[in-house]
Amino acid sequence: MGHLACFAGGMFALGADGSRDKAGHYLELGAEIARTCHESYDRTALKLGPESFKFDGAVEAVAVRQAEKYYILRPEVIETYWYLWRFTHDPRYRQWGWEATLAIEKYCRVSGGFSGVKDVYSSTPAHDDVQQSFFLAETLKYLYLLFSSDDLLPLDHWVFNTEAHPLPVLHLANTTLSGNPAVR
Numbered sequence: 001m002g003h004l005a006c007f008a009g010g011m012f013a014l015g016a017d018g019s020r021d022k023a024g025h026y027l028e029l030g031a032e033i034a035r036t037c038h039e040s041y042d043r044t045a046l047k048l049g050p051e052s053f054k055f056d057g058a059v060e061a062v063a064v065r066q067a068e069k070y071y072i073l074r075p076e077v078i079e080t081y082w083y084l085w086r087f088t089h090d091p092r093y094r095q096w097g098w099e100a101t102l103a104i105e106k107y108c109r110v111s112g113g114f115s116g117v118k119d120v121y122s123s124t125p126a127h128d129d130v131q132q133s134f135f136l137a138e139t140l141k142y143l144y145l146l147f148s149s150d151d152l153l154p155l156d157h158w159v160f161n162t163e164a165h166p167l168p169v170l171h172l173a174n175t176t177l178s179g180n181p182a183v184r
Helices: 003-018 023-042 076-088 091-108 133-146
Strands: 054-056 059-062 158-160 166-168
Touching: 003 023, 003 076, 023 059, 023 076, 023 091, 076 091, 076 133, 091 133
Parallel strands: none
Antiparallel strands: 054 059, 158 166
C-alpha cells in the first residue's frame, strides 16, 4: 500500500456523510484505513510513515525495500485524520496527528525549513534536502485544521480539492453562479 492511498480513509468518511444506508459501513472503512496508515507510522523508528508498505505474513504495514523507506512530508495520512476527526470527534485522530507533528518537528526540521528523510527505520535519519511544496500547502494546513474548531472551514460550506485548496460549496437551488436569482 502506498502512502498516497492513505487519503482514502478521509474519502470514505466523506462518503459516509452523504450516505443514507451505508454511512456506518463507510465510516468504519475510513477508520480502518486510518488505523492501517497510523500503524505504518507507528512501526518506524521515527514515527513517520514510509512511502510504501507491505502486508505479507508477519510483515504488516512495514516497508521492506530500501526504495520504499523514505518520507517526503506527504499529507495523506494527516488529511484522513482530519476528516475522521471532523466526522467522529474521536480523540485518537488528534492524538495520532500530534504524534506526527512531533515526529516531523524532531526529524524533518532543518535550518532552512523542513526536509524529507531517506529512511524512517533509521534512528539517525539522513535528510533528502527537499521541502516539497505540498508540505506547506497540504500537510501543515491539515494539521492546523485538525487542531482547530469545526467552525473553521465547516464541511457543509467548503470542499477541498486534491491540493487541499478550500472552495466554497455553492447551493444552487435557485441561483446562478454569480449569486443572482435564476431567470426562467
